[in-house]
Amino acid sequence: METAVRKEPSSPEKQYETFVMEQLSCTEPSEMGSFGKKIVTRLEQEPESVAKHFWLGNAFFIQASADKSEEALKLAIDHFEHAARLDPKDQRIYSNLMGAYQSLDDMEGFRKSMVRAIENDPNPNAEKRAWLAGQQATQKMYCQACGSPSPYESGLNTCPICKKENPGWIVVVPGSSNPQVQEYKDKAARYYSQGLFQDAIEQLQAAAKIDPTDATLFNNLGVFFMKIEDYGAAKKNFKKAVELNPKLEYANKMLSKMEEKGVDKSRIGIPSNLLVENPAEKLPEHTKIISAAQTALNSKTLAKSAQAVLAMRLMLLSLTYG
Incomplete structure (x- = not known):
């Protein structure tokens, strides 16, 4: 006598996933504009x-x-945000949410x-902790190799995110108390x-x-205008910075050089650590993963779309930031 094997009912989570993927497999590319609405029709009556x-x-x-x-x-973001709450x-949730924001x-x-993903990660790795510390720091400096911020530290020689030695730092000095x-x-x-x-x-x-009283804003504007070779605007902003804060060493130095030698680039000598000579060519790992997911989703095939969702799910587990 054969014994019947009792099959455990699948969870709502699995049921929703199965339903979405089944609908995706039978939806023609020309009908994708209504795909989300089809899923809403099925799921909107489900319990919260x-x-x-x-x-x-x-x-x-x-x-x-x-x-x-x-x-x-935007509807995708609304639902992911709701799920995150x-x-x-x-x-x-955060991996898919990041993918949606990047697509937008x-x-x-x-x-x-x-930031929220790492804050809610019970076991973030060292790279995640370093990245989050940079995001939360009051005074930051940005690595020119990877663009990531770190808490300001005058003696820091290696970027904790991309590990590049002496990458050149862009320092963001807090001046105004306005967030x-x-x-x-x-x-x-x-x-x-x-x-x-x-x-x-x-x-x-x-x-x-x-906040027109923040001298650091005008100091940085002076640097940025020098980068696009608008030396007249640079001088004007350095002058404003010194008027607001005579102790700003860099603004004083550049203004003195400009007044002494004019605004010829070859004679001013912009410090290399304030320039971005070689923008990062290597995409952060999370960007590459989302990019691959987007490519798969754009293929409109079930197999690749399923892989894309899986890739976005796993993204937070494989971030390496560099």
Whole structure:
């Protein structure tokens, strides 16, 4: 006599995953614009749960990757954020959330999601801890090789993130107590480390409108204008910095050189540690993983899309930042 084997019912999590992947396999490329809505129709009546919003987010993310829909990306982010509020310890949510923010070209959302991921990681590795310390530091310096910040340390010779020796540092000195001003400074430093000099200038100019008494803003503007060879604007900003704070050594030094020798680049001598001569060619590991996932999702095939979701799930486990 044969004994019947009782099959345990699958969890809602597994059911949602199976349903999304089954729907993906039978959805034609021309119908991907409605893929997210099909999943909503099935899951919206389900009880509130992390799994529900996680897989709704995945559905809209897959749809957005197929039809380039910004609206679908924003819906994906909304659902991932909802899932993260329900369970802030679930690392896979942050990996998908970072992928969605990057697809939307919202690098600030990407950065903040990574901060939350590491803060909620019970066992972050040394690279993650070093990266988070740089993000949370009051006074930062950015590595010109990888663009990552570290807490300011005058004797630091090796970047703790990419391990490059003497990469040249961009120091962000806190001046204003206004948190929005500091956020603009951080963005400016990141842009500068990526070689986006005009974007960096615009961030500092926005900060200066909020707090025109912060001498460090004008000091940095002087450096940035020198990089794009607008020496007249550089001199003007160094002068403003010294008026606000006569003790700013670098601004004083550059202003004296300009007044003594003019604004000819060959005679001024911009310190090499304030320049980005060779923007980083190597993408951070998390960027490469998301890029591969996006390529797979864009293929509109079930196998590669499933691999993409898996890759994004595993991203937080394989970050190496460098």
